[in-house]
Amino acid sequence: MKSQTRSTKTTAKKTTAKKKSLKTYTFKNSQKLFQRALKVIPCGIYGHFSPAPLIPATSYPFYAERAKGSHFWDVDGNEFIDYMCAYGPMVLGYNHPGVDQAAMKQLKRGNCITAPTREMVELAEQLVDLNTAADWAFFAKNGGDVVNQSIMLARAATGRTKMMLVKGGYHGVSSWMQGPGHYGVVEQDCASNVYVDWNNIQQVENAVSQHRGEIAAFLATPYHHPTFGDSELPADGYWQKIRQICDREGIVLIIDDVRCGFRIDMRGSHEYFGFKPDLACYCKAIGNGYPISALVGREELKTYAAKVFYTGSYWFSSVPMAAAIACMKEMKKINAPRVMIKQGKKLWDGIAKMADGYGYDMKVSGMASMPTLRITNDPSMMLHQDWCAEATRRGAYFTSHHNWFISAAHTDTDIKKTLDIADEAFKAVKKKYGDEY
Amino acid sequence: MSYELVKSHLNLYAVLQNLEELTVMDKEMAELTRDWNISIQFSVKGGPKAYIAFKNGKCTVGQGKFKHPSIKLFFLSPEHCNKMFDGNGNPIPLKGFTKLGFLLKDFPKLTDRLEYYMKPTDDLLKKKSFLAVNTKMTIDTAFYASKELLQHDELGQIVAHKLDDCVMMMKVLPDGPAVQMEVSNGDYNIMKSEEKKATSVMLFSDMTVANDLLNGKIDAFSAIASGAIQMRGRIQYLDALGPVLDRISHYLS
Structure with missing residues (x-):
């Protein structure tokens, strides 16, 4: 009986620890580097890596420092589970x-x-x-x-x-x-x-x-x-x-x-x-x-x-x-495609179910290895953009304008952590918007 | 559509409408026009028609014909109309000969003031009041001119095909000014304030940022990256409009 009580207490402690809010990132060094870049590179970062479609751009890292597996670290030391995979080329994990x-x-x-x-x-x-x-x-x-x-x-x-x-x-x-x-x-x-x-x-x-x-x-x-x-x-x-x-x-x-x-x-x-x-x-x-x-x-x-x-x-x-x-x-x-589809399905199904709990309809379209996600409740996309930004500021790199990519290196631990981040991001947008979009 | 014809559309439909703001935002012009009760019809042969009406201290600029205008001014061609806007030509009065004094003395005070605001210098832009008027006129002109280009300019027509129904907005934070362009079934409706829920927005952190961007003094990329400009919502439509906005200077220097 005693041991059971202790076990319950431990679980409760763990749950409390789990509920502690995740750190939200800042991007001071990215911004500094971008200002330097603007002087010598047209629009700082051009093409599909441009910060312009990242909304708001201030919630995203602009420069990476290093990468490993399914993660990358930016020049501010922030760690991200990467769901853009360099916009596709990373398929087996960085530095495989x-x-x-x-x-x-x-x-x-x-x-x-x-x-x-x-x-x-x-x-x-x-x-x-x-x-x-x-x-x-x-x-x-x-x-x-x-x-x-x-x-x-x-x-x-x-x-x-x-x-x-x-x-x-x-x-x-x-x-x-x-x-x-x-x-x-x-x-x-x-x-x-x-x-x-x-x-x-x-x-x-x-x-x-x-x-x-x-x-x-x-x-x-x-x-x-x-x-x-x-x-x-x-x-x-x-x-x-x-x-x-x-x-x-x-x-x-x-x-x-x-x-x-x-x-x-x-x-x-x-x-x-x-x-x-x-x-x-x-x-x-x-x-x-x-x-x-x-x-x-x-x-x-x-x-x-x-x-x-x-x-x-x-x-x-x-x-x-x-x-x-x-x-x-x-x-x-x-059989990398099968792995990516399997892992992707786990994650997107989890996110869609979670969204439902917050009263949001998360539309997942395309293949599970490179899906497009969109919260349909707000046709202007602003709610979805804010949700992606809130997730990115907590360590899951989501964009709102492009399909995402999953790699064969995305593990179950990554998926679990991503779901925790997605949950906090939902909470943040719910707090901001309530039921009004 | 020829260059001159498109330009005459911009002059009559995008530039002239600024008189509405001018007679509200500039105290001297508000005072000048307060008791005016007069209307002017502009007609271009083979081109656009527009009117300005002053009544009860309010200036209204519209497209098409005005019922029983006090003065009718006619242009033999779009080029003739554009020359007047460039300060090198005069219209042909068809009606209102008794109002020639108004046209020669009073009305030019207003158009001179409009020109003053629409041709800013760095020194003038340091004045808060000037900056506010110029910025409002610039964002309004941008959308009014875009509307014309989307319908009549070759590049604009290509871009028009990329625009689905939406409400685009440019707004200076926190309280404006703002201007909106509603696209609905290929029609364009400009609103000079935040009237509808916008689906594609460009928010400027302050008046100077808005003015600098629209006058080409800063680039959008650095401003977006730093957060001085925020693009939100269906940004693909604002993105598509970029080449059209840049095209305005091809007609209005």
């Missing part, structure tokens, strides 16, 4: 020993040399073995490199100029990819773009009919994951119909698997959705952070991949190739 060892070993042998090393051949063989859309592989650095190449290839193969794209789809930063209405993009840059809505087969048919014999390629991501919007999976039979239309019309079907690649299916995301593209673009997760991208394709297009002159100063560097070999081996060994 197997990947880093392979890279370091290669670095000692040589990196950027006058001729490629055997790793280039080995990596291509590995991709061809692994990816069911790959009869060959071509390597570059960024996702945008290979997406742009895929369009050139489709044009070379078909002798046509136009490309069909999904409205709101992201494919990179070349002017034709950004589309009209952006700084530095002129109308002519996008003159070959034909836009259709996601999941709308009729629009595809209409566009094909309107531009019959002119469309070289249909380019889309495996599922729709627009910035500032919910993700949308393909409707039943969508990709199969697209495949049929492309075959019927002689259009090259290109899948931009840069973001989803290796987070849905090791054989390529197309396998999960039950179709085969003609060309598939990969980057982000291939090298666990080492800079490399790949275009893979079917045999018939190999000759055009050879004919289109396409290259870059660092595209033959062997360190990222060695890293990619190790990364893909490890991902295959542990």
